[in-house]
Amino acid sequence: MTFLKPELKLTRRSLMAGVAASVVVSPMVISSQRARAADDQLIVASFGGGWAASMTEAFHKPFTEATGIKVVVTDGADLAKAKAQVHAGNIEWDIVELATGWLSAGARENLWEKIDPTIVDTSDAVPGTQHENAIGHCTYSSGLAWNAAKFADGKHPTDWQGFWDVKAFPGRRGLLTRVTSNLEFALMADGVDPKKLYPLDVERAFKSLDKIKPHVTNWIGAMPQTVSLLQNNECDFVSSAAGRIFIAKKQGIPLGYSNEGVLIETGRVAVLKGTKKRDLAMKHLAFMMRPDRQAHFATLTGYPPVKLEGIRLMSPELKSQSPDPASPKNALNDEFWWEPNLLALTKRFKEWQLV
Amino acid sequence: MAIFLAPLWSVLRQSLFDPNFTLNGYSEIIESHLFIKILYNTLQISLTAAFVTLIVGYPIAYHLSRQSPRRRALLLILVMLPFWTSILVKSYAFMVILGQDGIINTVLYSVGLPKIQLLYNRTGVIIGTVHFLVPFVLFPIMTSLLGQNPDLARAAQIMGASRLRIFLRITLPLSLPGVAAGGLLALVQTFGFFITTALLGGRGDLMMANLIDLYTREILNWNLASAVAVTLLALSGGIIFALGRVRGGMSAFGQAA
Amino acid sequence: MGYVFLILPTLIVVPLSFNAGTELSFPPTSFSLAQYRTYFFESNWWEATVLSFWVGIATMMLSLVLGVPAAYALVRADFPGKKILTLFLLSPILVPVIVVALGVYLYFASIGIKGVALPIVLGHTLIAMPFVVITAMAGMQNVDRNLEVASQIMGAGRLLIFYKVTLPLLRPAIVAGALFSFLISFDEVVIAYFVGRAGFSTLPVKMFGSIQWEISPVIAAISTLLTLLSLGVCLLVAATAKDE
Numbered sequence: 001m002t003f004l005k006p007e008l009k010l011t012r013r014s015l016m017a018g019v020a021a022s023v024v025v026s027p028m029v030i031s032s033q034r035a036r037a038a039d040d041q042l043i044v045a046s047f048g049g050g051w052a053a054s055m056t057e058a059f060h061k062p063f064t065e066a067t068g069i070k071v072v073v074t075d076g077a078d079l080a081k082a083k084a085q086v087h088a089g090n091i092e093w094d095i096v097e098l099a100t101g102w103l104s105a106g107a108r109e110n111l112w113e114k115i116d117p118t119i120v121d122t123s124d125a126v127p128g129t130q131h132e133n134a135i136g137h138c139t140y141s142s143g144l145a146w147n148a149a150k151f152a153d154g155k156h157p158t159d160w161q162g163f164w165d166v167k168a169f170p171g172r173r174g175l176l177t178r179v180t181s182n183l184e185f186a187l188m189a190d191g192v193d194p195k196k197l198y199p200l201d202v203e204r205a206f207k208s209l210d211k212i213k214p215h216v217t218n219w220i221g222a223m224p225q226t227v228s229l230l231q232n233n234e235c236d237f238v239s240s241a242a243g244r245i246f247i248a249k250k251q252g253i254p255l256g257y258s259n260e261g262v263l264i265e266t267g268r269v270a271v272l273k274g275t276k277k278r279d280l281a282m283k284h285l286a287f288m289m290r291p292d293r294q295a296h297f298a299t300l301t302g303y304p305p306v307k308l309e310g311i312r313l314m315s316p317e318l319k320s321q322s323p324d325p326a327s328p329k330n331a332l333n334d335e336f337w338w339e340p341n342l343l344a345l346t347k348r349f350k351e352w353q354l355v
Numbered sequence: 356m357a358i359f360l361a362p363l364w365s366v367l368r369q370s371l372f373d374p375n376f377t378l379n380g381y382s383e384i385i386e387s388h389l390f391i392k393i394l395y396n397t398l399q400i401s402l403t404a405a406f407v408t409l410i411v412g413y414p415i416a417y418h419l420s421r422q423s424p425r426r427r428a429l430l431l432i433l434v435m436l437p438f439w440t441s442i443l444v445k446s447y448a449f450m451v452i453l454g455q456d457g458i459i460n461t462v463l464y465s466v467g468l469p470k471i472q473l474l475y476n477r478t479g480v481i482i483g484t485v486h487f488l489v490p491f492v493l494f495p496i497m498t499s500l501l502g503q504n505p506d507l508a509r510a511a512q513i514m515g516a517s518r519l520r521i522f523l524r525i526t527l528p529l530s531l532p533g534v535a536a537g538g539l540l541a542l543v544q545t546f547g548f549f550i551t552t553a554l555l556g557g558r559g560d561l562m563m564a565n566l567i568d569l570y571t572r573e574i575l576n577w578n579l580a581s582a583v584a585v586t587l588l589a590l591s592g593g594i595i596f597a598l599g600r601v602r603g604g605m606s607a608f609g610q611a612a
Numbered sequence: 613m614g615y616v617f618l619i620l621p622t623l624i625v626v627p628l629s630f631n632a633g634t635e636l637s638f639p640p641t642s643f644s645l646a647q648y649r650t651y652f653f654e655s656n657w658w659e660a661t662v663l664s665f666w667v668g669i670a671t672m673m674l675s676l677v678l679g680v681p682a683a684y685a686l687v688r689a690d691f692p693g694k695k696i697l698t699l700f701l702l703s704p705i706l707v708p709v710i711v712v713a714l715g716v717y718l719y720f721a722s723i724g725i726k727g728v729a730l731p732i733v734l735g736h737t738l739i740a741m742p743f744v745v746i747t748a749m750a751g752m753q754n755v756d757r758n759l760e761v762a763s764q765i766m767g768a769g770r771l772l773i774f775y776k777v778t779l780p781l782l783r784p785a786i787v788a789g790a791l792f793s794f795l796i797s798f799d800e801v802v803i804a805y806f807v808g809r810a811g812f813s814t815l816p817v818k819m820f821g822s823i824q825w826e827i828s829p830v831i832a833a834i835s836t837l838l839t840l841l842s843l844g845v846c847l848l849v850a851a852t853a854k855d856e
Contacts, residue, residue: 048818049828050634075813076805177553213558218475221553224827228447228636233456234474251635343576346569351389353558354396362715362738415614432846433615436622439838441819443827444636448624451638489618571714584714 041070042277042284044269045077045093050247051301055097058297059137063287069280079105086111086273094275095284098268100180103134104339106270113271119282121289126325128332129266129306136266137288138303141323141330142181143262145240147230149254156237159261159329160189163237164208166215171236174218174229179349180338182209184263184331185239194261194331202345206352219353230255242323246302259323265333267303298322366588370581380582390566390583394590397562400477400552401545404484408541409496409534412489416496416533417526434490446554449483450474479555484545491544492537499533500526543591563587622839629832636829647833657818657830664798664815667729671736671797672790678737679744679793680786684774686745687752702742712739713802732814735803740793747792751785752778791845 044060046052052073060071077097085091086109098106106112112133115122122130129136144163146156156171157163163173163185175182183200186208192201218235220226226240227248245257269288271281287293294305295313304322305311314322323330338345370380384390415434419427437445452458453473460470473479503526511521549564563583570580624638631637632644651657686698704712716735755778763773779786801816819831 048813075818216558219556219558221550221556224443225446225554228450228827231635231637232450232454234450234454248635251633251637253635253637347387347389350561350566351392354389354392354561362712362719362735364715365719366715411614411617418614428846430615432843434618435842435846436839437618439842440622440625440835441831443820444625444628444832444835445621447628447636447638447827448621451624452620486617486621489614567714580714 040068041072042094042280043072043074043092044095044097045082046073046075046097047077047099048075054297054300058293058300059284059288062293063284066287067283069284071284079111082106082111082272083109089274091272091275093272094277094281096270096272098134098270100265100333101335101338101342103131103268103270104336107133108339111270111273113273113275113278113281115271115285116279116282119279120286124308125289125306126308126311128325131268134268134270135285135289136268136306137294138267138297138301139264139306139325140267140303141242141262141264142239143242143260143323144237144258145226145230145245146237146256147233147254148256150233151236151256156256158258160185161191161261164189164212166212169237172217172234173212173215174220174226174235174238175212175216176223176226176239177219177221177353179345180342181239181263181333182349183345184333185261186212188261188331194329197331198334198337200337202341202348206348209352227253227255243302246321257321259321260327260329262323262330263333264323264325264330265335266306363588366581366584368581369577370585373578377578380578381586383579384582384586390586393561393563393566394586396559397546400480400484400560400562401542404481404488404545405538405541407481408485408488408492409538411485412492412537413496413534415489416493416500419493420497420500434493437486438490442550442554446483449479449555453479453482474555476557477560479557480552480560483551483555484548487548487551488541488544491540492534495536495540496530496533499530499536503529539594542594546587546591622835625832626836626839628829629836631829634828636827636832647830648837650830651833651837657815657834660813660815660818663729663813667732667736667804667814668794668797670729670733671740672794674733674737675740675744675793676786676790679741679789680748680779680782681774682741683745683748683752684778687749701745704739704742716803732804733797736797736800737793739800739803740796743792743796744789747785747789748782751782751788755781795845 044055046055052075056071056073060073063069064071074093077099079099079102082093082096082102083106085093096102103112114132115130115135120135122135125136126139129139144157144159151171155169157165157169162169166173175185183202183205184197186205187197187200188194189212190204190208192204218229218238220229220238223241223244226238227244229235229238231248231253240257242257242262245255249255269285271278271285275281289307291305291307291310291313294307294310298304298310298314298318302318302321304314304319311319325332371377373379419430419434422430440448450457454460455470455472457473459473464470473482507525507529508521511525516524546562547564549562549568552560552562552565563586567580567583567587570576570583627640628636628638629647630643630645631640632642632646682701686694686701716731716738720731720735759777759781760773763777764770768776799816801814801820804814805817805820815834819834
């Protein structure tokens with residue numbers, strides 16, 4: 001018995017860590033707050049973490065101050081759960097933050113209320129960011145990052161052609177282990193016009209990936225690793241996310257991020273189908289489209305506004321750090337192209353990785 | 356009873372109905388090179404990791420079994436400490452230790468040896484996995500070491516056998532059931548692993564559990580996810596059964612339990 | 613050597629937790645308790661801990677209520693299929709955890725998301741109970757059967773014997789089982805995430821929550837605190853073990 005007790009304890013501990021493990025690679029983020037339906041409050045399902053804090057700061061708190069309507073941010077925004085709520089007719093969330101792919105997948109399942117144009121003004125926005133089922137309130141991008149302490153300007157690639165050019169820019173390369181965005185990068189590297197990526201030429205993309213494959217020393221499983229790999233000199237050039245780099249730079253980690261050749265995606269929110277507070281939710285979405293709010297959000301996160309007026313409100317310094325969606329060197333992600341292709345291409349990408 | 360059966364039943368049903376009866380999930384698995392390769396990978400990583408774990412774990416278990424109960428309890432606390440650290444920060448810690456500019460490579464470099472790549476390849480996966488698994492194998496091995504009749508070794512000693520000979524001829528063979536049980540526990544655990552491979556592995560390091568996670572949450576194809584899960588289940592079931600055939604295998608597990 | 617291998621990462625993590633800022637950095641560039649402050653006072657970390665605590669208590673209760681009698685029956689009673697039932701009860705340990713998690717997820721999806729913390733507790737009980745059964749069975753081996761027989765001769769009913777004789781003798785094993793089931797639940801993340809609903813994120817779920825963008829150094833602080841806690845708990849267990 002003396003050692004039996006610790007034994008069991010430890011077995012269980014190990015089990016847990018194993019389970020815990022499984023969550024990490026999946027895109028889910030959580031912030032916790034008690035949510036209870038009340039007439040004068042909205043429930044927003046969020047990704048949590050620093051993101052939720054910034055959303056609250058820039059949008060939810062000022063909304064409550066302006067209207068008296070309480071906004072409860074709840075954890076675990078999740079497409080499967082949204083689907084379960086709509087199908088069971090048991091609506092718990094009013095507003096849902098959307099990860100890439102959810103707008104299209106959810107639209108297929110009819111999970112989103114139509115945006116009410118009489119309440120929400122989506123005009124004067126970056127083209128391609130608005131949809132009948134969701135507003136876009138910011139843009140974010142994935143692109144090329146490097147250790148700025150190690151590589152002076154001119155010594156590192158600034159676009160995907162440079163990333164692919166191992167002779168001009170020798171160094172260890174890292175890419176995320178997912179098919180989305182890697183195909184786009186491969187096509188841009190191969191000289192496809194970033195504004196004409198879709199429909200993706202899949203064959204050409206994989207051929208292009210073949211060329212860089214031997215030089216990729218790190219296949220990165222989780223986004224935070226992109227920063228720690230650069231920070232600890234494990235890797236020289238990686239694909240990362242602008243917002244991730246923005247936060248790390250704020251903490252004094254010397255990183256560079258190119259505003260060229262980035263893949264721009266839209267940060268969206270939608271109203272869950274069947275909510276009893278549809279109008280109230282639309283009112284909040286309208287508030288989130290305010291240029292000043294979006295500009296504030298940008299100062300917190302580095303994610304630029306979608307409202308052109310909001311972009312004009314950004315400080316010149318912040319603007320210089322933000323990729324320009326209008327630049328001919330940058331691409332806009334089309335999740336509606338990805339939606340029907342994701343399963344097959346994910347499989348193909350994993351197969352490609354294994355060979 | 357129901358709470359044990361229901362979840363597994365759900366997996367089985369989901370793997371066969373979508374919503375009508377279908378074998379698509381399974382035929383997808385059988386026909387796909389991807390699954391065959393990943394299955395091969397999974398077995399390779401799991402077996403290597405379990406083996407290395409036993410090599411690393413046995414001396415610790417042996418050492419523990421020779422301690423007084425009180426010292427043993429204290430040492431066990433040490434052994435269990437790693438479990439309290441989230442794998443997220445642990446993967447960062449591994450980078451500090453094993454990275455190209457890490458502690459080990461810095462030492463190697465300073466004594467004039469070449470640096471070695473210990474992370475983001477199969478070695479990284481094995482190191483991370485073994486680190487996690489060692490405590491699992493300690494207990495079964497320790498149980499069978501402690502359960503041995505000390506008179507046997509003493510008798511051999513009196514008859515003039517060397518310590519090494521005693522270990523090889525008496526202690527080790529008698530502890531094999533514990534080794535088998537520990538190996539089994541380690542092996543089955545690794546089937547469920549994938550964060551370690553995702554965080555510390557290289558390009559080719561993909562395991563079955565990675566696929567289950569991917570299909571469950573990112574692609575929402577529960578039919579396929581369930582079929583992979585059932586395959587994994589059958590695999591571990593088969594190994595447990597095979598081990599049960601080995602003399603004493605299962606009883607050792609019971610004993611460990 | 614083996615010990616060093618096991619402990620080294622923890623030794624790295626502890627200093628990580630005393631660094632200020634929102635990024636992990638080694639060696640630490642500053643000494644601060646900022647991460648601990650964040651844990652105790654910000655972003656609902658503490659609230660998540662409290663939730664985990666209660667779910668853990670509930671899981672512990674349920675696992676004990678179900679597991680201890682099951683263990684008793686398995687050790688004392690003789691019936692056909694006993695071995696198979698034993699293996700079956702212990703099966704969640706042998707099944708890859710990801711499969712269990714998927715099963716629990718699909719099961720609760722199929723019956724619709726009902727209740728609040730209940731699904732998490734049920735899921736956790738599923739994986740915690742085998743440990744209670746094992747500890748209780750092991751403890752049962754140490755209970756002298758003659759004591760039960762003696763009570764029976766003196767006219768006590770089976771139930772009375774179980775409550776008055778067996779249970780008190782099993783106390784150490786039950787305490788250990790209780791501890792394990794609590795800690796299993798306190799640490800579990802996949803089931804808690806899958807079946808949990810709005811407003812119910814347990815500590816581990818919250819810890820893995822923001823991983824998409826950042827590995828918050830708060831997690832290093834939590835790991836450090838949990839390490840200390842486990843040291844305490846283990847010393848406690850070691851101390852009670854001496855009493856036997």
